[in-house]
Amino acid sequence: MNSPVNLFGLDRRTMTEFFTGIDEKPFRTSQVLKWIYQHGVIDFSEMTNLSLALRDKLSSIASLELPEIVSNQVSTDGTYKWLLRLESGSCIETVFIPEKDRGTLCVSSQVGCPLDCSFCSTGKQGFDRNLDVAEIIAQVWIATKALGYYKDKSKRISNIVLMGMGEPLLNYDNVSGALNLMLDDWAYGLSRKRVTLSTAGVVPGIRKLAADVNVSLAISLHAPTDELRNVLVPLNRKYPVRELMTAIRDYCRQKPGETVTFEYVMLDGINDSEQFARTLAKLLDDIPAKVNLIPFNPFPGTEYRRSKPEAIDSFREILLNAGIITITRKTRGDDIDAACGQLAGKVIPRARRHRENLSTGTL
Numbered sequence: 001m002n003s004p005v006n007l008f009g010l011d012r013r014t015m016t017e018f019f020t021g022i023d024e025k026p027f028r029t030s031q032v033l034k035w036i037y038q039h040g041v042i043d044f045s046e047m048t049n050l051s052l053a054l055r056d057k058l059s060s061i062a063s064l065e066l067p068e069i070v071s072n073q074v075s076t077d078g079t080y081k082w083l084l085r086l087e088s089g090s091c092i093e094t095v096f097i098p099e100k101d102r103g104t105l106c107v108s109s110q111v112g113c114p115l116d117c118s119f120c121s122t123g124k125q126g127f128d129r130n131l132d133v134a135e136i137i138a139q140v141w142i143a144t145k146a147l148g149y150y151k152d153k154s155k156r157i158s159n160i161v162l163m164g165m166g167e168p169l170l171n172y173d174n175v176s177g178a179l180n181l182m183l184d185d186w187a188y189g190l191s192r193k194r195v196t197l198s199t200a201g202v203v204p205g206i207r208k209l210a211a212d213v214n215v216s217l218a219i220s221l222h223a224p225t226d227e228l229r230n231v232l233v234p235l236n237r238k239y240p241v242r243e244l245m246t247a248i249r250d251y252c253r254q255k256p257g258e259t260v261t262f263e264y265v266m267l268d269g270i271n272d273s274e275q276f277a278r279t280l281a282k283l284l285d286d287i288p289a290k291v292n293l294i295p296f297n298p299f300p301g302t303e304y305r306r307s308k309p310e311a312i313d314s315f316r317e318i319l320l321n322a323g324i325i326t327i328t329r330k331t332r333g334d335d336i337d338a339a340c341g342q343l344a345g346k347v348i349p350r351a352r353r354h355r356e357n358l359s360t361g362t363l
């Protein structure tokens with residue numbers, strides 16, 4: 001017998017293909033998507049607007065599989081962090097940040113990260129693999145359920161940011177499948193302004209995104225010159241600042257009215273001088289840009305320190321005076337290591353797993 005098809009994570013198109021492939025009407029897709037994502041039901045027998053025969057059929061040929069929740073921590077400031085275990089044994093993290101007028105979920109796209117930015121603890125864990133669509137959207141489902149939305153519709157995740165572990169544009173197909181479900185009215189139905197993809201600057205991915213997915217874009221810039229950015233974000237050696245800015249300008253041309261967010265981690269004595277602020281202002285001069293200054297969040301073994309509050313303030317002043325909307329991001333959840341750059345999960349990097357498996361003979 002064939003193993004059951006996991007319907008969790010199929011988007012409108014792929015689920016419709018599944019239903020037509022088993023001689024069912026395409027409208028089953030909207031029914032099943034609504035059950036799973038709007039009502040939180042992952043047991044076919046409870047999908048009461050499907051005929052009993054179809055419910056039985058689905059139970060025998062399909063499944064709805066989600067990662068296991070290992071732990072759920074809550075910070076003193078109300079931030080939640082979930083640790084989820086995947087089939088491979090690796091773990092990923094997902095964070096929910098409640099604010100007065102909204103609640104933002106920070107979602108991971110890869111197990112670990114291959115980019116190895118020098119100030120980010122996720123990169124230090126190494127890289128295992130891309131998450132599939134089910135594993136990405138499961139983070140939204142698990143958080144939605146845990147926050148009580150399926151019982152009380154006011155407990156809503158209002159915004160999603162792909163700013164957890166990993167580089168989303170190096171996992172393009174799975175990320176865009178998951179984005180489809182975040183935006184789809186039959187699933188989470190979020191407006192595209194409330195879903196943000198953050199990238200360290202994968203230029204071909206930015207160009208592709210401009211053409212086929214409609215979400216908000218954030219760029220992890222962190223330095224306005226190649227010399228410094230090569231050190232902080234090694235991906236810059238492949239896609240230098242000038243090439244990145246050209247791709248962003250083209251992106252903005254294709255999406256009139258769109259503002260791009262630039263993230264800039266504030267590292268004491270490294271990238272926080274007034275000179276860098278002026279260079280940054282010049283770099284962003286002809287782009288509809290907004291800047292988020294992120295005070296550095298330390299982690300064990302790092303050589304960096306957080307910029308002094310005065311340095312952050314004067315950096316911000318210079319950008320504001322140049323007419324660029326600039327905010328300093330408040331650090332949230334750092335007591336449970338849920339702040340930006342502190343997500344570590346439990347990554348079993350490929351090379352190490354291979355070695356361990358060889359030594360235990362389980363390969």
Ligand code: SAH
Pocket residue numbers: 117119120121162163164165166167168198199200218219220263265294295296297298340341342
């Ligand atoms: N790879 C993508 C998605 C990760 S987003 C990207 O780079 O955009 C995570 C954000 O937190 C990025 O802006 C990242 O640069 C920032 N960050 C990473 N480590 C940090 C740290 N230790 N302190 C503060 N911000 C950090």
